[in-house]
Amino acid sequence: MTYPAPTVRDVTAVVPVRNGEQLLPGCLTALRQAGVGGTVVVDGLSGDRSREIGAEHGAVVISDEGKGLPHARTIGAAAATTRLVLLVDCDVVFPPGALAELLEEFAGQDFTALQAGLQSVGGPGYWGLALAHHHRTGRSRHWFGLVATLFDRDELARIGFDAGFASGEDIELRWRLRDAGLRAGVSERVLVEHRFAGDDFAFAQDQFLMDGSGLGRMVRKHGWRGLRLLALPLAASVRGITISLVTGQPRWIPYYAVFGWFNYVGLVRGLVR
Known part of the structure; x- marks a missing residue:
C-alpha cells in the first residue's frame, strides 16, 4: 500500500517511565513542541509523580503492571492511533526540528525503524560523566536501539519483542528485523539529548x-x-x-x-x- 508522505502528526510518541519525575517533563515538553499526533506514557508502577506528570502534559497514561520495558513498549504502540510510533525513553529530549528531520530521513530511505543519534550527557559525578563519555565515544553509538526510535507500528506489532528479554531486547530485535529483510538503522542527520538518570x-x-x-x-x-x-x-x-x-x-x-x-x-x- 502506498501512503502519503508522513508528517509529525502521523506519529504517536510512546514513553515508558518508572520513577522518572525528574526527567519526564523535559521529554514530554519537547514532544509536545515537536507537534506529535499523540503521546502515550506507559508507567511501570512508579512510586513518584510520573503518572500525574504524564496526565498534566496531555498524554494518555497506561500501566505496564510491572512487566518491564519490552511489554511497556508493546502496549504503548498498541494504544497508538497513528501508523508510526516514536519509542522514546523519558531521559531523551528532542531538540526543535529534530523529529521532523528524523521523519524525513525515515520516509526517504524506506526504513522500518530509525533511531536518532544520541548525544549523551551525565554528571557531575564521576560515574555519570564516565557513562556519557563512553556513550559518546564507543562503537555502540552506531548501533540501532530503541531509545529514540521511529517505527512502523504495524511492523512493530508483527515482529514484536521476545518476552524473555528484560534487557538486550534491542539487539535481539535488530537481529530479527535483519533476518526479515527489514531496514533498521541510526540516523546520520539527527542528534537528540540523552540524559542519564543516575550519577x-x-x-x-x-x-x-x-x-x-x-x-x-x-x-x-x-x-x-x-x-x-x-x-x-x-x-x-x-x-x-x-x-x-x-x-x-x-x-x-x-x-x-x-x-x-x-x-x-x-x-x-x-x-x-
Missing part, C-alpha cells in the same frame, strides 16, 4: 549488569551464532582503556575496567537463568 556507582553497575545479562540471553537463544557477543565487553574495555591512554585521559581507565567486569558478571547470569 553514582550503583546506577552504573546496574547498567553494566543489565547489558551483560542481555548478551548472555542472546547467546542462550542463538547458540553458535551468538557466541561472538561474548567478546563485546572485553573489546569495549580494551578499546576504552586504549583511547584513554592515547588521549591522555587516564581517569576513565577504572570505569572501563569495572564496565568489563560487571558486564561479564551479568553475562554469566544471563547464560544460566
